[in-house]
Amino acid sequence: MTLSDPRIARLITLVIAALRPPAGRRRIALALFMGVLCHAVFAVGVLAMMWAMFFGMSESFGSVPWPWAFVANALLILQFPLVHSFLLTKRGMGLLARMLPGPHGGTLSTTTYAIIASVQLGALFLLWTPSGIIWYRAEGLAFWAICAAYAATWLLLMKASFDAGAEVQSGALGWMSLLGKIKPKFPDMPTQGLFRIIRQPIYVAFALTLWAVPVWTPDQLVLALSYTAYCLLAPRLKEKRFEKRYGDAFDRYRRDVPYVMPRLKNGAGKSEEGHNA
Structure with a gap:
């Protein structure tokens, strides 16, 4: 990985623009506020997830009495994939752009999305009511x-x-673009790095975190089964969006790269795997 890598070059361009923001106190203040809020909430959500799953969901702050805890935990599981997926639809993205009053809601939509996702993760892992069974x-x-x-x-x-x-x-695209007063530029369809091996490495890696834990409880098993199913099914919706956005380029990529299981060898099975994915 070098400075000529488009991923590195894109980040450098964004950082340079943010380091020298054009005049505009209110815009700068809003961008910095959203940046601090986004990354603080993001860190809390990720750390809560790492900590809670490390203990098999046996350590959390939820205290709903049983059997109502079962309903509360089920709602916590469902809220993330439902809201997360909805906000990626055309209607959901429009809603994200209107959540903040004023002219900058669209620019900050990726930051707003990351904040909401982080709050959802934090709620799931901090408000879970443990069963007490290990x-x-x-x-x-x-x-x-x-x-x-x-x-x-x-x-x-x-x-x-x-x-x-x-x-x-991470949500940085929105607030850094606003700070630099530039139009947010989304990365091209990812095909490099782990995306050369499988089409959905983020979902696969997320699913793997659910199973590589040192403590097993009924809570962890329910979470692992639920979100593994989500990680296998939700990318199908994402790929429908990619079909519309990238057209033939995505069709070629899909033929060449498997969905979630890496190929063990190239050659005769390549074409067959690509059509079955």
């Missing part, structure tokens, strides 16, 4: 081996997010 807790060498696997899945998720466009995934 099936398995790794110890000794097994504990350290699983911890290493857990860390590896998170590194994989970070790599996939960078390959897809770190500025979009």
Whole structure:
């Protein structure tokens, strides 16, 4: 990876524009406020997820009495994929652009989206009501081996997010574009890095984090099954959007690159895999 890499060049251009913002105190103040809010909430959401799953969802702040806790936890599971997917639709993106009053709502839509997603994740993992049942807790060498696997899945998720466009995934595109007074420029269809191996590395990496945990409870199993299903099904909707946006380019990419399972070998099975994906 070099400075000529389009992903690096795009980030450098965005950072340079943000470091020298044109005059406009209110615009600058709004951009910086949204940036701080976005990344603070993002950090809380991600850290809450890492912490809660590390303990198999047995450690959280939810205290809804049973059996109502089952309903509350189910709603927490459902709210993320439903809202997350809706906001990616044409209607949802229009709503995002109108959430902030004034002329900058459209520019800040990716930042607003990241804030909402982070609040959703924080709610899921901080407000979960644990069942109190622990099936398995790794110890000794097994504990350290699983911890290493857990860390590896998170590194994989970070790599996939960078390959897809770190500025979009983190919400930085919106507020940095507003700060630099430039039009947000979305990255092209991702085809480099992990996207050369499978079409949906972010969803696969996210699913892997659900299973590489040192503590297993009924709570973790329900979460893992639910969100693994989401990670397998939701990208189909994303790919329909890509079909409309990129046309033949995406069709060629889809023929050449499998959906979520890497190919073990090239050659005769390539064409067949591409058509089945």
